[in-house]
Amino acid sequence: MSVAAVEWDIRDLLHRAGAQVLGRRADCPWCCGRRTISLTEKVYFCHRCGAKGNSFTLARELGLARRMSRAEAQNIRRERERAESVANAFLAQIGEARSSLNALHDQLLHLRDQAHERLRADHDNEIGWETLAYICTELPRLRAELVLLSDGTVEDRLSWLEGTKERRREIADRILRAGGVSTFDDKWAEVGDPTCC
Numbered sequence: 001m002s003v004a005a006v007e008w009d010i011r012d013l014l015h016r017a018g019a020q021v022l023g024r025r026a027d028c029p030w031c032c033g034r035r036t037i038s039l040t041e042k043v044y045f046c047h048r049c050g051a052k053g054n055s056f057t058l059a060r061e062l063g064l065a066r067r068m069s070r071a072e073a074q075n076i077r078r079e080r081e082r083a084e085s086v087a088n089a090f091l092a093q094i095g096e097a098r099s100s101l102n103a104l105h106d107q108l109l110h111l112r113d114q115a116h117e118r119l120r121a122d123h124d125n126e127i128g129w130e131t132l133a134y135i136c137t138e139l140p141r142l143r144a145e146l147v148l149l150s151d152g153t154v155e156d157r158l159s160w161l162e163g164t165k166e167r168r169r170e171i172a173d174r175i176l177r178a179g180g181v182s183t184f185d186d187k188w189a190e191v192g193d194p195t196c197c
């Protein structure tokens with residue numbers, strides 16, 4: 001069979017490998033994760049076991065592709081490297097965002113303790129009440145963002161990463177209204193009790 005790699009349909013190949021494909025998600029035939037594979041027209045990636053590839057590598061694994069020419073092999077390698085570096089950059093960005101949100105979270109908790117202390121000393125302390133009011137709106141948002149970044153779908157996490165400050169705020173408020181986020185493995189992660197003070 002002399003069909004070029006690009007003509008393989010990745011959905012069809014995953015199906016042949018034993019995966020059930022639904023839209024841009026699929027069950028993973030390697031680790032049996034439910035909906036843990038994200039796929040595009042060109043590449044697939046399992047969030048659980050790390051299985052990844054493109055239509056050509058998968059076709060080869062399945063014994064469907066003809067022998068590659070050297071140029072094709074180079075193209076495939078370049079494409080795989082590109083996909084890997086995109087995935088790695090994404091994970092690094094997520095990691096950075098999470099650690100700065102975690103640091104902010106700790107700061108807010110510290111401020112909250114200070115405000116409580118002020119109010120214990122003087123129940124009418126205005127700075128104490130203002131600080132507390134600020135923290136009571138910011139802390140739930142921050143927690144919503146942390147849940148999104150650790151468990152959210154790749155699409156949602158990307159739109160947060162690429163979003164402006166206002167956009168991120170909207171996303172956090174939407175999560176709070178819904179009470180949680182859809183996760184990358186097709187479950188639901190609760191945000192927890194938003195009352196904090």
Ligand SMILES: [Zn+2]
Pocket residue numbers: 028029030031032033036046047048049050051
């Ligand atoms: Zn897997």
